[in-house]
Every structure is written in C-alpha cells, then in structure tokens.
Amino acid sequence: GAGVSQSPSNKVTEKGKDVELRCDPISGHTALYWYRQSLGQGLEFLIYFQGNSAPDKSGLPSDRFSAERTGGSVSTLTIQRTQQEDSAVYLCASSLRAGTWDTGELFFGEGSRLTVL
Amino acid sequence: SQQGEEDPQALSIQEGENATMNCSYKTSINNLQWYRQNSGRGLVHLILIRSNEREKHSGRLRVTLDTSKKSSSLLITASRAADTASYFCARRKTGNQFYFGTGTSLTVIP
Numbered sequence: 596g597a598g599v600s601q602s603p604s605n606k607v608t609e610k611g612k613d614v615e616l617r618c619d620p621i622s623g624h625t626a627l628y629w630y631r632q633s634l635g636q637g638l639e640f641l642i643y644f645q646g647n648s649a650p651d652k653s654g655l656p657s658d659r660f661s662a663e664r665t666g667g668s669v670s671t672l673t674i675q676r677t678q679q680e681d682s683a684v685y686l687c688a689s690s691l692r693a694g695t696w697d698t699g700e701l702f703f704g705e706g707s708r709l710t711v712l
Numbered sequence: 713s714q715q716g717e718e719d720p721q722a723l724s725i726q727e728g729e730n731a732t733m734n735c736s737y738k739t740s741i742n743n744l745q746w747y748r749q750n751s752g753r754g755l756v757h758l759i760l761i762r763s764n765e766r767e768k769h770s771g772r773l774r775v776t777l778d779t780s781k782k783s784s785s786l787l788i789t790a791s792r793a794a795d796t797a798s799y800f801c802a803r804r805k806t807g808n809q810f811y812f813g814t815g816t817s818l819t820v821i822p
Contacts (some may be wrong), residue, residue, distance in 0.1 A: 599754070628810065630812070636814060637800065637812050637813055637814035637815055638755075638800070638812035640809060640810070640811065640812075643809060651809065686754060686755070688754075688755075699742075699743065699745070699760070699804050699810070700745070700757045700760065701745075701747075701755070701757060701802070701810060702757070703747075703754035703755040703756070704754050705753060705754045706753075706754055
C-alpha cells in the first residue's frame with residue numbers, strides 16, 4: 596500500500612505475556628519512529644531509526660521494550676512481560692529522510708491498540 | 713518537559729467561527745509542525761513552519777511562529793464540523809527527533 600501499515604490494529608493480552616507490534620513504512624522512507632499514546636494524552640517518543648545508523652533508543656521506558664528494523668524497512672516493537680501500564684496505542688511513523696532543511700514530514704500509521712489485562 | 717504545551721486543552725466552537733490554538737516550547741527548534749488526529753486514527757500532517765519564518769498559510773489554516781516567545785499558533789478560519797479533531801504541534805530538534813505536545817481537542821458544533 597501507499598501508506599504506513601501497522602499490525603495488529605488491536606491486541607489484547609494478559610499481563611506477563613510478550614507482544615510484537617509490526618510497522619511497514621512507506622517504501623523509500625529511511626526514517627522510522629515509534630511513539631506511544633496513552634488515552635487522551637500526547638505522543639511519547641520511544642525510538643527512532645535512520646538508515647543504517649544506530650537507533651536512538653532514548654525514549655524506551657524500560658528494558659522490557661525493544662525494537663528492530665530489518666533491512667532498513669519493516670520494524671518490530673517488542674514488549675516483554677507486559678504490564679497493565681503498557682496499555683496504549685502504539686503509533687509508527689516514517690519520513691523520507693532526515694536533514695536540516697527538508698520537510699521532515701512524518702507519515703503515521705493507524706496505530707496498534709494494546710490492552711493488557 | 714520535552715513536550716510542547718498546547719492550549720487550550722479543549723475548545724468548543726460553533727460552525728463558521730474561527731478556532732485558535734497555541735503551542736509553547738522550551739528549547740530551540742529547526743521547524744515546528746502541526747498535525748491533526750481524528751478519533752481513533754493516526755496523525756496527519758497539516759503544515760510546517762521553519763524557524764526563520766513568521767507566518768504561513770494553507771487554505772483555511774494560518775500558522776504563526778514567534779521564536780523570541782517560543783510559541784506558535786494555529787488558526788482555523790470558518791470552521792466546519794469536519795474539523796473536529798485533536799491538533800498537535802510537533803517540534804523538530806537537532807538530531808531529527810520530533811516532540812509532540814499534549815494536543816488541543818477541538819469540537820465544532822454544527
């Protein structure tokens with residue numbers, strides 16, 4: 596498709612289980628971001644990938660969270676031993692490239708809604 | 713806080729009125745962007761203003777930026793019911809990170 600694709604759109608899991616969320620960015624976009632949005636809140640930055648550079652993991656809330664991006668395209672966000680406070684919408688965004696004066700416009704997916712019981 | 717601060721948190725207006733939302737930030741920026749989010753959906757880019765620009769227009773949208781006050785405003789003129797959504801400002805810092813505010817929830821009453 597032409598847009599950012601995320602799966603699953605909804606995930607309900609039990610506390611303590613691991614979950615994987617997938618993001619398929621727009622073809623050719625070298626920058627990829629993960630954000631978390633709790634109910635009625637703003638977006639919390641989690642992690643950023645740019646090409647083959649080391650990812651910026653500064654926003655990951657704990658070591659239970661990890662993400663990888665294979666082949667510079669698809670990304671997977673993994674949450675281990677989920678807790679109830681992990682319940683949120685996880686949004687992925689991609690951008691054509693990063694630079695000082697390019698637009699830097701982010702294209703968002705529809706999000707993966709995670710509910711931890 | 714790394715995030716911008718939008719105000720008001722919520723705004724309710726009649727169709728046809730103008731809606732103004734503000735965004736304040738704390739650190740220097742390369743550019744500032746405004747995004748819209750319909751309920752249960754992802755964010756959609758509306759408009760970008762660079763740090764050396766003071767005002768920008770796009771259709772019914774007008775964005776201003778005052779770097780001395782570290783603030784921006786988004787004006788939607790002649791609002792429509794379809795403008796009902798949450799609006800976020802995003803600040804791009806050096807290093808290509810984008811920080812989003814907490815958003816303004818706009819309700820346009822038909």
